[in-house]
Amino acid sequence: MYQLPNTHFELDLKNINEKLAQANASQIVSWAKAEFGSHLVLSTSFGIQSAVMLHLVTQVVPDIPVIWIDTGYLPKETYLFAEELTNKLNLNLKVYQSHLTPARMEAIYGKLWEKKDVESLNLYDRIRKVEPMQRALKELSAKAWLAGLRQNQTQFRKQLGYVNQQGEQYKILPILRWNSRDVYEYLKEYNLPYHPYFDQGYVTVGDWHSSRPLSVDDDHERDTRFHGLKQECGLHLPTSKEEAQSLDSSQL
Template sequence: MTSTAKQTLNPAADSKYQTILQQDDATQQAWLAEANALLAPLSASERVRWALQHLPLNPMLSSSFGIQAAVMLHLVTQQQPDIPVVLTDTGYLFPETYQFIDTLTEQLKLNLKVYSSPLSPAWQEARFGKLWQTAEGIKQYNQLNKVEPMQRALKELNVGTWFTGF
């Protein structure tokens, strides 16, 4: 970490980061400006370290395990090897994606947590048809297979800080 960052990062200041979402918009905007200025000169690894030290407890990392996922997984697990890594499994991933998940889980020793809909893909199709094929259906598909499982993960893991790529 740079000497400037070492001087600026103060663990005693953690409480202001822990409660930022409870503040008004102006306070949040000021916090974001301060955080951006503080983090701008840091490397990606230093930014992850800062977040783990200063943001709310119980961090998690979510991943779709796309081709570029290994970068974020590596960056974060280098700082906190046991961080929960959440995958929302729709049941419709390509076989190669599942193989990639297995490979990365083994190589990076990931603490993988898989969440999926309580209804299997076959059961969903039996009840609702192929939801992803219509504009109206895609909302229900996303709710069943992505939103609800992720909300459950956040709640069950009592997540305070969420690392994700986009």
């Protein structure tokens, strides 16, 4: 059984990740609750498999603030799915949006997603996702952030540990090493729903203009996002060059 010190000083990530390798997902959430208390938050996209983390975490921390970044461009089905899960799991939902409305952003910058270049997509993500998330973390006094990232989702995520430093917060990833079967079995065990788009062939879903179903020509599920030009929206990327360099050494 893993044993970790309960300290509020700078964390020894290498030591913690080695010990958390012996813990299951619920135990990792329990450790995070003990370590960070009321300064712990959870993020969700209400995507295909979001019910897993929402259920897993709220079984341990029922009143945890759940941050949802609403870009204003989500499919109707995502908004309905969010309503369903919020009511089903009694979520303490905190919705954040860009200060720029979609109409104002389009007037100033145009429809950035239609330009289909990485620079335009990155600007879109900074405006509609990254800035609202940073504001949420600050306003909620978050010291740690639980997220449902998995190693097999992107190249960047393969190098992450269960606990990582990102900006001023620690990022905690309880289902980091889960695979698709683990996700399916959890959803089935607790009778939890997939996003409605799963039945239409989507394996991941974000904004309506930058998501599509999986095709036989796709090498990776994230090829269905951002016109295949990039894998990450920026929410989970390092906030400085120093953080990026720190990921070069193993944290597991």
